[in-house]
Amino acid sequence: MLNKKLTLICARSELDKTSFITKNVSYKTQPVSVIVFAFEGNAYAYINDCMHMHRQLNCEKDTIFDETGQYLRCSMHGFVFEPKTGECQSPVCLGERLQALQLQEIDGMLYFAEKRLALID
Ligand code: FES
Structure with missing residues (x-):
């Protein structure tokens, strides 16, 4: 049984075209900005705080x-x-x-893998 929720961010390849992207999300009921970037071949996401x-x-x-x-x-x-x-x-x-956020890549697409997260825009 899945205990995480997947929320689409972008194609993984998008991170290789820019130094970072930001997403506005609701995380644990709070609106926050998140930075997502690739570093040495892997993708990372942190609350931008x-x-x-x-x-x-x-x-x-x-x-x-x-x-x-x-x-x-x-x-x-x-x-x-x-x-x-x-x-x-x-x-x-x-x-x-x-604060790190979990990510998951599936078929070239990158997702937040967090139960209590939803995109705001
Ligand atoms: S607020 Fe980030 S270094 Fe001071």
């Missing part, structure tokens, strides 16, 4: 990566995060993690 001061990573610039492309970076104060785990690498929030 920096734990430092609860801003979206792309709030000041239209990017979620630092200049090396190896770390996520919040454009508000520059905190950086490991893309594969969402773990903060900056001293103030060291070890805290962005």
